[in-house]
Amino acid sequence: MSTTIDMxxxxxxHVNEKAALIGAPARPGGWKKGIAIMxxxxxxxxxxxxxxxxxxxATSDQILPFFxxxxxxxxxxxxxxxxQFFVIAMAFVGGYLVLSLPFSIVTIIRPHxxxxxxxxxxxxxxxxxxxxxSGASAAAMVSLAHNGNQDSNWLAICNQFGDFxxxxxxxxxxxxxTVVVLMVLVVMSALALGKH
Amino acid sequence: MSTTIDMxxxxxxHVNEKAALIGAPARPGGWKKGIAIMxxxxxxxxxxxxxxxxxxxATSDQILPFFxxxxxxxxxxxxxxxxQFFVIAMAFVGGYLVLSLPFSIVTIIRPHxxxxxxxxxxxxxxxxxxxxxSGASAAAMVSLAHNGNQDSNWLAICNQFGDFxxxxxxxxxxxxxTVVVLMVLVVMSALALGKH
Numbered sequence: 001m002s003t004t005i006d007m008x009x010x011x012x013x014h015v016n017e018k019a020a021l022i023g024a025p026a027r028p029g030g031w032k033k034g035i036a037i038m039x040x041x042x043x044x045x046x047x048x049x050x051x052x053x054x055x056x057x058a059t060s061d062q063i064l065p066f067f068x069x070x071x072x073x074x075x076x077x078x079x080x081x082x083x084q085f086f087v088i089a090m091a092f093v094g095g096y097l098v099l100s101l102p103f104s105i106v107t108i109i110r111p112h113x114x115x116x117x118x119x120x121x122x123x124x125x126x127x128x129x130x131x132x133x134s135g136a137s138a139a140a141m142v143s144l145a146h147n148g149n150q151d152s153n154w155l156a157i158c159n160q161f162g163d164f165x166x167x168x169x170x171x172x173x174x175x176x177x178t179v180v181v182l183m184v185l186v187v188m189s190a191l192a193l194g195k196h
Numbered sequence: 197m198s199t200t201i202d203m204x205x206x207x208x209x210h211v212n213e214k215a216a217l218i219g220a221p222a223r224p225g226g227w228k229k230g231i232a233i234m235x236x237x238x239x240x241x242x243x244x245x246x247x248x249x250x251x252x253x254a255t256s257d258q259i260l261p262f263f264x265x266x267x268x269x270x271x272x273x274x275x276x277x278x279x280q281f282f283v284i285a286m287a288f289v290g291g292y293l294v295l296s297l298p299f300s301i302v303t304i305i306r307p308h309x310x311x312x313x314x315x316x317x318x319x320x321x322x323x324x325x326x327x328x329x330s331g332a333s334a335a336a337m338v339s340l341a342h343n344g345n346q347d348s349n350w351l352a353i354c355n356q357f358g359d360f361x362x363x364x365x366x367x368x369x370x371x372x373x374t375v376v377v378l379m380v381l382v383v384m385s386a387l388a389l390g391k392h
Binding site for chain 1: 333
């Protein structure tokens with residue numbers, strides 16, 4: 001009789017393990033583990049995107065091949081305070097995402113404990129805002145560098161500094177990927193917290 | 197006997213009402229009603245801030261008192277595509293916040309149902325991102341209008357267009373207030389979803 005019970009239990013555990021792997025709701029709460037694993041994987045993607053944004057922006061530097069007696073024409077990210085803010089903010093976001101990995105692992109091990117998820121969703125929201133602010137302000141500057149503005153007599157600089165513009169645009173795209181992933185992380189955490 | 201039970205019930209309801217008003221956890225779950233009421237009040241504040249941001253930005257328009265034969269100097273929000281985006285995005289945020297009020301009332305009436313809260317936290321996150329993006333990009337432009345940029349030869353225009361700059365700065369501040377309130381709303385909803 002006891003053997004039968006053991007077998008039933010082990011088969012149940014097997015089903016549960018499988019459910020966690022494919023993310024299917026085999027029993028109530030099994031899908032929470034699936035969400036926790038997806039959270040971890042998405043977090044790795046966000047780390048890659050945020051570090052790519054930071055490094056691409058921080059290495060953007062172009063010196064034009066012509067110069068006058070007194071002047072050399074150079075564009076680098078630290079010419080623009082918005083781009084400096086971008087580098088610092090995205091480095092913070094990347095650092096936070098790395099430090100949040102252990103908490104994401106805790107939610108995989110204990111998918112039903114609300115504590116680590118609450119901690120993650122609150123900090124994710126804060127760093128989502130930071131990443132959005134830096135990405136959007138850098139996007140405004142990149143768009144200005146591309147198009148200029150007639151009324152205020154700001155000329156487009158991308159004709160001269162083509163490589164610089166391409167590199168900063170790439171960094172902005174990477175920061176927007178980080179923002180989208182962070183939004184998905186917040187929504188997933190909210191779903192896992194809300195359903196029982 | 198039945199009279200006694202009625203009295204006990206009404207006294208219990210009275211305590212509960214009081215707990216909801218002062219937000220104290222008189223019984224488990226009573227604080228959820230307090231959070232729902234605070235959510236509603238903060239939402240009203242966010243509506244005011246987002247509408248103030250929209251209207252302040254949309255009415256920013258300055259014509260300089262001198263002009264040449266062919267040219268009149270005018271700065272208005274639709275000279276800058278960033279400011280146009282700001283007006284449209286903040287109007288969307290304000291509209292969403294107005295439409296979300298009924299759902300906030302539902303969470304006050306049924307503080308233990310996770311459905312409306314989930315709905316609110318997900319849409320709040322989306323519109324938090326939208327509000328942050330518009331506020332941050334407008335802030336980048338306002339800062340450029342104030343300080344200019346040496347390396348790209350973009351001159352500050354706030355010396356000429358002082359009123360325009362003051363008005364757009366005010367709109368940016370109002371949008372940041374909206375962002376902070378939306379962040380608090382997301383965190384409060386997360387707390388209410390997480391604790392049982």
